[in-house]
Amino acid sequence: MTVQKRERGGQIRWVGRYRGPDGKERSKTFDTKGAAKDWVGDREQEMRRGEWIDPDMGRVTVGEVAQRWEKLAGKEGTRANRHYLTQQLGRLDGIPVAQLRTPHINEWVSELGAGRPWAENRPVTVSTIRTLCAQLSGALHLAVEEGMIAKTPRIPRPPKPPQSISRSELVTVGEVRALAEAARDGIKGAKPGKGVRASPTLARMILTAAGTGLRPGELAGLRVRSVDFLRREVAVLEQAGLLATDGRRPLKTRASRRVVPFGNDVLDLLSEELREFPVGDQSESVFRSARGLMWTAGTTSNAFLRLREHLGLDSHVTFKSLRxxxxxTLIAAGASVTMVAEYLGHASPAITLEVYAHLWPGDDDRARKAVDAVALLSAGGAGPVRDGAGRLALA
Known part of the structure; x- marks a missing residue:
């Protein structure tokens, strides 16, 4: 490792040289001898500490690292999450990975939440930001493993949003009906292409989701043979692929595989759909698009969001609101935690309680009902009385 003096056209420059662990010699020119010595010294320390990075590798962009991260995914769902990262990098995409710093990432996270310049200033949810941050962290750890960078910059992750759904966030029967009616009749937009095309199928999907709790992918991938019209139940065995041409893919978890009973309204909806759009094969989807293709979780959710926007409903209303x-509805009817967890396909009742615990009647509600049953202001109410021996007993 040396520092050499060079003079050209009366100007003196200093060239620092060193040989990396790969055997290649590298150099850089400076205006002063001290700067050249410092640069060579820094490279020496990096090699002694095992932190030296090939400058050529450091020029690989964040976008290229994310694409490599996507290719290494083993499962389809994982690949989908990593692919989504490649689409949501924004300004990070073209930054050389060796030059990426925490302020860059902070700005990116801020844009995700406030409005993405690369996506018509539309924001994403906190849970989506957390997922993207986790995927970026994985991609940057890959960059460390492959010698592109020495360590990953700090990646902020927004606090996990509360899982509990408040009563004010629940959709009403009227709102569910309004969404279904808007889907059935369509909505004319102020400008061409800005409305919502009439889709009786989407209307039935909305009502069926409200009556079964199926996730959008589960509903989109539901086959005719998975519906038992006599017993009035559906077997949830798989879900739609990410694209209409992808076919079907495994469910989210083992617990997602379940049998869900349904009522007469859902029976009528499914029967009506198949009468209007009959199938020749029991393996085909119950619900298909106007072109005869399978719906996906994405197309179902996006169509639902357009309806929500036209109806002016709150931003918290999504297809999951039907779930x-x-x-x-089950809780209000007196269903147990175990029953609700089973029909929703939760891995354990603890998950169900985390989201819905406050919807079950509490001690205060039971106390009010007990006191009301006494009927203090009317004769004939139930409550403590004295028997013939003067002892208290419940009537």
């Missing part, structure tokens, strides 16, 4: 509607 919450179903759960709250």
């Amino acid at each position: 919450h509607f179903y759960a709250s």
